[in-house]
Amino acid sequence: MASEPTVEQIIACMAQREWSHAIAICAQLLKDNPEQQEVYPLLAKAYANQGDFDKAITAYHISLGNQPEQAQICAELGLLYSKQKKFTQAISNYQKAIALKPTWAEIYYNLAVIWHEVGDWEQTITAYQQAVKHKPNYTAAYFNLGLLYDNRGQWNEAVANYQRAIELQPYNIRAYSNLGSTLARHQKYESAIEVLQQGLKIDPTWATLHNNLGQVLWLEGRLDQALVSFELALSLEPDMVLANHNLSRLWQQESNYDRAFSYLQEVTELEPNNSSAHNNCLSILLKKGNLQAAIPHWQYLISIRPEFVDYYLKQATKLNADNLLAQGKIACANFIKAIRENSDKSQIHHHLWKTLFYWGEMLFDYGGVGINRAEIYYQYALDIKPDEVELYLRLGNCFKKQNRTNAAISMYQMGLCLQSNHPQISFQLAKLLEKPHSSSLAIEDNEDTVILPPSNQSTSSNKLQNLFKEEKDLAPLPQAIYHYTHDWIRNCQIEDYNYVEISWPGTSTQANKLKQIASEPITDIDTTTSNLNCTGVHCPKCISELIELFEPRQIAKNVYQLIPDKFPQIDSPLPFVVTIPQGKAWIAPYKNAWVVCNGLAVMTPDGYLLGDLSRYYLWFLPNCPYKHQKDHILYQLDSLPKTTKLDGKVALLSAMSGHVYYHWMFDILPRLDLIKKSGISWDSIDWFVVNNIDKDFQTETLNYLGIPLNKVILSDHDSLIQAEELIVPSFPGYQDWVPEGSINFLRDVFLAKVNLDNEKYPQKIYISRSRSSSRHVINEKEVVEKLTPLGFQTVFLEELSLTEQIALFANAKVIMSTHGSGLTNLVFCSPDTIVIELFSPHYVRTYYWIIAQQLKLKYYYYLGEVFDCKFLRDLMYQNSLTEDILVNFKSLNAVLKLAGIIT
Missing domain, CATH: 3.40.50 (Rossmann fold)
Known part of the structure; x- marks a missing residue:
């Protein structure tokens, strides 16, 4: 006679991993006695080990229904639901387990993993912190806290938790690796090297540590040592993608493209979907001019995120090719379609060339730092069509704008080798060879200079004769730059000026001490903006540092929150209003959708440009270390417009991008309040100069403020003015940094209405x-x-x-x-x-x-x-x-x- 099934038999079967046998015994026991509570958890565990999570969950719920206060069962349910990706139920059951057993560190750990999975990083941190509170030697929790803080950019907290993990587990190699990487990302290179070398003493065979050490040595500029570390990592782990990729990047930096490409090929063989490797392959192939080999890499990268390209192509079909921007987008869309459709090589090259040419034209038209980017586009285009004479003209013009005279001459001469009678190249070359640099600009006459598209160039020189300017047609440029208007006031011999500083919330008298840095004018003016140490409002370093001042907290993947009351302390100088008799101002006019007002200059009658009233793109951010520029976009102009002379009191309000709502509201309107606070009545002003009033918000706001529209001068139409009495309010704050005074003014004026x-x-x-x-x-x-x-x-x-x-x-x-x-x-x-x-x-x-x-x-x-x-x-x-x-x-x-x- 067979023996009766027992719980002990179930446990024995489970110990032997005989899950089906254990389930059968459980079923027999429960058939005989459904109230036998200790069987349900065993049945659930057997089902779970078989992968039948639904039946396991059902068994656990039956157990809980009979005895609800079972922390272990709640925890098991939490684990099963998490395996099913049912995170809401998992969280609920873990929280029930914690309520029943508040000191259970492992459940806090599991709960943290789920919170991280659903993207709630705040709850994740709280749960891990509870885990280490109840289990102070919980190494894994400290390590994960380090990872989380690292991802959030809280590097001090990350370092502390990695160090605690190492303290608890001195042989935790991953903690050494992560700690070294974190220190390196925050430029603590020596400390990073020391930590990684400590890890290598424990395990000199771990390839990841050698790779990470190589990266830090590379950042320190120790390329030979970095190379040794990367190669050692590969000798230990030949299939290590990171080491191969780092070696390719290192050799690419050294311009050894063949060697770099060989390592990249290894990466793409190991990881065919490595997008970074495909990007680097593209970079090398384009540098070598091998566009045909680049096509598969483009095709792959498009396939990863087709939504971007699909949308771009859809939008391009809505465009009319009536301007450079639209023409460039249409050409780019055609290039992408040609790649996708694996079109003929000549078609792909043609569409790419057109795209590059149009973008070069647009950026050259923009001027300033756009000239540098235009050069890059033209150079790429020239690589595709080396016999296109118009590109030699365009590149020569770029070099000329950058004051690279020898390069410009060489480029023009190369163009003439292709077409010896090209009129514009001949003219530009003659102008460079004949005339030394002048500190004056030609004044525009009434006839526009015609620049023909590449396919319609005329061989006639009739259009060129008006480009030659006689001395009487030249307008003098400012002879020097004063960084601060205050310094010009102190040194000038002119009477009837007025200078008033304004108390303005969000600015500081302390910041005005900066004015003592440069009390004398700058005479060695740089007439290009190509050698700046900073790219202003687009400078990655300044932007990154400005973001860090706010200390945004990452609370989920790609989601950030500003910490309440975390207010960066940046001292903005006190604003002021200056009145300049016979003062001049040049304001770059709106040309088209991509060339809005990109600069303005305020000039004194005795020949100085006032730096703190004159801006140009790319202007600096409030934390920029290069606030004292020695250049201005004004000095890059080929010609100045004719001067519009204005009688009476003229208030200059125009601003860069003053056609845009943001800049109108923050860079233009608050300056009216500065004028009023300086003691000048708006009614006493004869003219108000703004960029334009062709948008509803411009006329609406001026009407709100009581500024008569018949007193408005548009700098888009009259871009060079001279006023009998030029009233210039400074900008109330740094570029793209709105002070409290501006906010208060706008709220006081408009909310009340x-x-x-x-x-x-x-x-x-x-x-x-x-x-x-x-x-x-x-x-x-x-x-x-x-x-x-x-x-x-x-x-x-x-x-x-x-x-x-x-x-x-x-x-x-x-x-x-x-x-x-x-x-x-x-x-x-x-x-x-x-x-x-x-x-x-x-x-x-x-x-x-x-x-x-x-x-x-x-x-x-x-x-x-x-x-x-x-x-x-x-x-x-x-x-x-x-x-x-x-x-x-x-x-x-x-x-x-x-x-x-x-x-």
Whole structure:
């Protein structure tokens, strides 16, 4: 007679991993006695080990139904639900287990893993901290805390946790590796090397440590030692992708492209989907001029994120080829289509050449730092079509603008070798060979210079004779630059000037001590902007440092939050208003969609340019160490427009990009308040100079302020003015850094005129940029479908008057928007308004952060998905400012949850 089944038999079967036998015994026992509670957990465990999680969960729930206070069962359920990716149920069961057993460190650890999986980094940190609180020697928890803090950019906390992990487990090689990498990322190279070498003493055979040591040595400039470390890593682990990739990058830096490419081929064989390797292959192949071999790499990189290219091609079909920007986008779209369709090599080359040529034309037209980028595009185009004579003209013109005279002469001569009678090249070359550099500029006459497209160049020289200027037609440039108007005031011999400093919230008298740095004018003026140590508002180093001043906290993947009351302390000099008798001003006029006002210069009657009143792109950010420039875009002009002389008092208000809502509101309007605070009545002013008033918001705001439109002079039409009495208010703060005084002025003036108690305005708004020219959300349709059921209303600000926009933002409780001028209206928000700003991962700016912090808004920002093909990305967008954004819905859900919008 067979023996009766027992619990002991089940345990014995499970010890032998006989899961089916154990399940059969459990079934028999429960058939005989369904109330035998100790069997259900064993049955659940057997099912779980067989991979039948649903039956395991059912068995655990039966056990809990009979005895609900079982911490172990809750924990097992949490584990099973997490394996099924049912994170809400997993979290709930882990929390029940913790409620029953509050000191259970391992459950806190498991809960932290789930919180990290769902993207809530704050909860993740809290759970890990609880784990180490209840188990102070929990090495794995310290290590994971180090990883998390590292990802959030909290490097001090990361270092402390890695060090604690090493202290508890001195042979934890991964902790040495991560600690060394973290120290290196924050330029603590010697400490990083020391840590990595300590790890190698413990295990000299771990290839990752050698690779990481090589990276740090490379950053320190010790290339020979770095090379040894990388090669040693490969000898220990021949298939190590990172070491192969680092060796390729090192040899690429040394211009040994063949050797670099051989390592990249190894990487792509080991990891065919390594996008970074494909990008580097592209870079080398393009440098070598091997476009045909580059095509498969382009095709692969497009296939990773086809949404970007699909959207770009769709938008290109809507364009009219009536300007360079549209022509460039259409050519680029044709190039991408040719790659996708594996078209004939000649077609691919033709479309790429056209794209490069149009972008070169556009950037040259932009001027300033655009000249440097135009040169790069023209050079690429020349590599494709070395017999295209127009490219020699364009490159020669670039070199001429950069004062690289010998290079310009050589380029023009090479062009003449292809076409000896080319009129424009002949003219430009003769001009360079005949005339020394002059400190004067030609004054434009009434007949425009005609530049023909490449296919329509005329051999006639009739159009060229008007380009030769006689001495009487030359206008003198400023002889020197004063960094500070205050210094010119102190030294000048002119009477009837007036200079008043204004007390303005958000500025500091302490900062005015900077004026003592350079009390004498700068006479050795650099007439190019090509050798700057900083690229101003686009300088990666300055932008990164400015972002760090806010200490944004990463709270989920690609999701960040500004810490309330974390306000960067940057001393902005006190603003001032100066009156200059017979003062002059040049304001770059709007040309087209890509060449808006990119500079302005204020000049004194005795021949000086005033640096703190004169700006040009790319102007510096508030934390820039190179604030005292020795150049200005004015000195790069080929000619000056004719001077418009204005009688009476003339207030200069025009600003860079003054046609844009953000700059109009923050760089132009507050300066009217500075004038008033200086003691000058607006009524006493005869003329107000602004960029233009062709947009509704410009006329609306001026009408609000009581500025008569018949007193407005448009600098787009009269770009060089001389005033009997030029009144120039300084800019109220640094470029793209809005001081408190500007915010107060706008709120005081405009909020008072708006009915804020209007129930027609929604509390949750999503601002669409789909009608703007750039920076679209690629999957906006899906985003709106997600937001609408949550109570969001999609808004197109272009449809609203200024008053309606102000009321909309003043009433809103939650605002989501792509980065753009529409967020200027945050200045009208109430405290605690939730703001979610969407950025391209390649274009994060702090413009609205400073407003959010001053008004105590709850600010979050989200980074879109990466289009990981730098060459194509640069070709499509030219500037990261214009990049489109692809929203990841997991990250979108995370920010909505963390902001308290969904549960």
